[in-house]
Amino acid sequence: MPIRRIVDSHVHLIDTTRMSYPWMDQAPEFRRPFTPAHYREATVGLPITDLVFMEVTAAWEHCVDEIDWVESLRADEPRLGAMVARAPLSDARRREQILGELRTRPRVTGIRDIIQSEPRGYCCSPGYIAGVQLAARLGFAIELCVFHPQLPDVIELVRSCPEARFMLDHCGKPGIRDGLLEPWRTHIRELAGMGNVSCKISALLTEADLKQWRREDFTPYTDHVLACFGPKRVLYGGDWPILTLAGTYRDWFAVTGHITSGWSESDLDAFYYANAREFYRIA
Numbered sequence: 207m208p209i210r211r212i213v214d215s216h217v218h219l220i221d222t223t224r225m226s227y228p229w230m231d232q233a234p235e236f237r238r239p240f241t242p243a244h245y246r247e248a249t250v251g252l253p254i255t256d257l258v259f260m261e262v263t264a265a266w267e268h269c270v271d272e273i274d275w276v277e278s279l280r281a282d283e284p285r286l287g288a289m290v291a292r293a294p295l296s297d298a299r300r301r302e303q304i305l306g307e308l309r310t311r312p313r314v315t316g317i318r319d320i321i322q323s324e325p326r327g328y329c330c331s332p333g334y335i336a337g338v339q340l341a342a343r344l345g346f347a348i349e350l351c352v353f354h355p356q357l358p359d360v361i362e363l364v365r366s367c368p369e370a371r372f373m374l375d376h377c378g379k380p381g382i383r384d385g386l387l388e389p390w391r392t393h394i395r396e397l398a399g400m401g402n403v404s405c406k407i408s409a410l411l412t413e414a415d416l417k418q419w420r421r422e423d424f425t426p427y428t429d430h431v432l433a434c435f436g437p438k439r440v441l442y443g444g445d446w447p448i449l450t451l452a453g454t455y456r457d458w459f460a461v462t463g464h465i466t467s468g469w470s471e472s473d474l475d476a477f478y479y480a481n482a483r484e485f486y487r488i489a
Contacts, residue, residue, distance in 0.1 A: 207469075207471060207474060209253060209463075209474060209478050210253060210475070210479075211253050211255045211475070211478065211479045212252060212253055212254045212255060212442065212478045212479060213254075213255065213256040213257075213258065213287075213441075213442070213478070213479050213482035213483055213486075213488065214249075214254050214256070214257050214258065214442070214443065214444045214446075215258045215406060215408070215441045215442060215443040215482040215485075215486065216258065216260050216375070216406060216408045216409070216443030216444055216445045216446075217245060217257045217258060217259055217260060217444060217446055218240065218259075218260055218262045218445070218446065218447060218448060219240055219241065219242065219245070219259060219262070219276060219279065220236060220238070220239060220240040220262055220447075221239050221241075221275060222237055222238060222239060223239070224268075224271070224275055225264040225265065225268040225271060225272060225275075226264065226265045226268070227262060227263065227264050227265070228263075228265060229263055229323075235451075236447065236448075240446075240447045241279075242279055242282050242283035242286075243282070244447070245257075245283075245446060246283075248446060248447075248454070248455040249444075249446075249455050252455075252456075252459060254285065255285065255479070256285050256287040256288075256482070256483065256488050257283070257285045257286050257287065258287070258288045258289070258290065258443075258482065258486050258488075259276045259286055259288070259289040259290065260290050260318070260349070261289075261290055261291055261292040261318050263292060263320055264292065266292075266294060266300075268292075269291060269292045269293055269294075269304050269308070270291075270304065270307050270308060270311075272291070272292065273289055273291050273308065273311050273314055274311075276289055277289075277311065277313065286313070287313065287483075287486070287488040287489070288313055288314075288315045288316070288486035288487065288488050289311070289313045289314045289315070289316075290314070290315070290316035290317065290318050290347075290349050290486075291308050291311075291314045291316070291317055291318070292317075292318060292319065292320075293305055293308060293317045293318075293319060293337075293341065294319060294337070295317065295319040295333075295334050295337025295338055295340075295341065296319065296328070296331060296333040296334040296337055297333070297337070298333060298336070298337075301337045301340065301341075302340065305317070305340060305341055305344055305346070306344075308346075309344050309345070309346075314346070315345075315346065315347060315486050315487045316346055316347040316348065316349050316373065316486065317341045317346045317347070317348060317349065318348075318349035318350075318351060319334070319337070320351045321350065321351060321352045321356060321359075321360075322351050322352050322353050322356070322379065326355070326356060326359060327359060328359070329350075329352070329356070329359050329360060329363045330359045330360075330362040330363045330366070334363070335363060335366045335367060338363065338366075338367045338370055339367055339369070339370070341370070342367060342369050342370035342371070343369075347370075347371040347372070347373060347485065347486070348367075348370050348371065348372050348373070349372075349373050349375060350363075350372055350373065350374050350375060351375040351376065351379075352374075352375075352378060352379060353378075353379045354378050354379055354380050354381055354386070354390045354393070357378050357389075357390065357393035357394070357397070358393065360374070360378075360393075360397065361393065361396055361397055364397065364400050364402065364403055365400070368400075368402060369402075370402060371402055371404075371485070372402055372403045372404070373403075373404050373405070373406055373441070373485065374397065374403060374404070374405045374406065375406050375408065375409065375443075376406060376408050376409035376410065376413070376443075376445070377394070377405060377406070377407060377408075377410065377427055377428070377431050378390065378393070378394060378397075378405075379409070379413055380410075380413060380427050381413070382410060382413045382414040382419075382423055382424065382427060383413065383414050383415045387426060387427075387430075390427075391430050394430060394431060394434050395430075395434050397434075398431075398434035398435045398439070399434075403435075403439070404435065404439040404440070404441060404481070404485055405431050405434075405435045405439060405440050405441070406440075406441045406442075406443045407428055407431060407440055407441065407442060407443065407462065407465070407477075408441075408442070408443030408444065408445045409443070409445040409448065409449065410424050410427065410428075410461070411449050411451075411452035411453055411457065411458055411461070412445075412448060412449060412451050412452050414452065416451055416452040417452075419452060419453075421460070421461050421464040424461060424464075424465060425464075425465060428465045437469075437472075437473040437476050437477065438476055438481060439481070440476075440477055440481065441477065441481050441482045441485065442462060442477055442478045442482070444458060444459075445458075
């Protein structure tokens with residue numbers, strides 16, 4: 207069944223001439239601009255109607271600058287309908303000011319303070335929980351990017367913040383290249399039991415063997431996510447350009463086509479389009 211319309215809920219845009227990205231010291235292949243024009247080239251012919259910009263962990267001083275730069279790109283790429291910004295949730299001194307500034311940018315509907323590179327306990331510390339609670343009161347959704355061993359911390363965070371809306375990125379980055387299913391499956395089931403968490407099927411190529419992955423590698427993970435979260439709480443995301451470490455955008459789109467083969471038309475539309483528009487409040 208052909209896909210009629212797509213919201214790509216996870217798009218990174220990069221400008222190394224404007225901002226610094228410390229993580230690129232370990233990933234120099236991304237130390238160049240990735241613009242809307244490059245994205246269009248990678249996705250030509252696909253029915254992508256809306257994009258959600260995902261912060262790219264630029265240096266902390268660029269939290270608001272990055273959003274203002276992406277907003278300026280809408281003249282060239284009007285599909286940029288929503289944005290997830292970086293903010294220092296655990297920093298009591300700075301978070302209120304930065305969240306206050308981001309609140310004045312109407313397309314910023316989510317906040318991410320990336321967890322995957324932090325030690326265990328980071329996202330369930332009292333400071334991080336207080337930051338999430340503040341962001342939720344201001345109307346922001348909370349984006350969660352973690353490796354699978356950190357999922358117990360995420361469960362504790364979500365339990366502590368029942369008023370917040372959470373998006374788990376990349377299925378919680380399971381151990382696909384090692385064929386690990388437990389305890390990831392148990393943790394996903396527990397998270398899905400909390401009604402304020404949704405899950406993004408994205409970035410799985412880079413959790414598998416970068417050179418020798420197969421479409422079949424992903425189905426034990428995506429089938430479990432769908433069974434736990436149901437069709438109304440799973441979203442499609444591209445994770446461009448990070449996915450290029452393991453293939454092309456069309457490779458990933460073909461994988462999701464394999465994952466969703468046999469889905470009903472309504473479930474396909476929810477996954478590729480409607481769920482993201484609702485979660486990220488795309489007008």
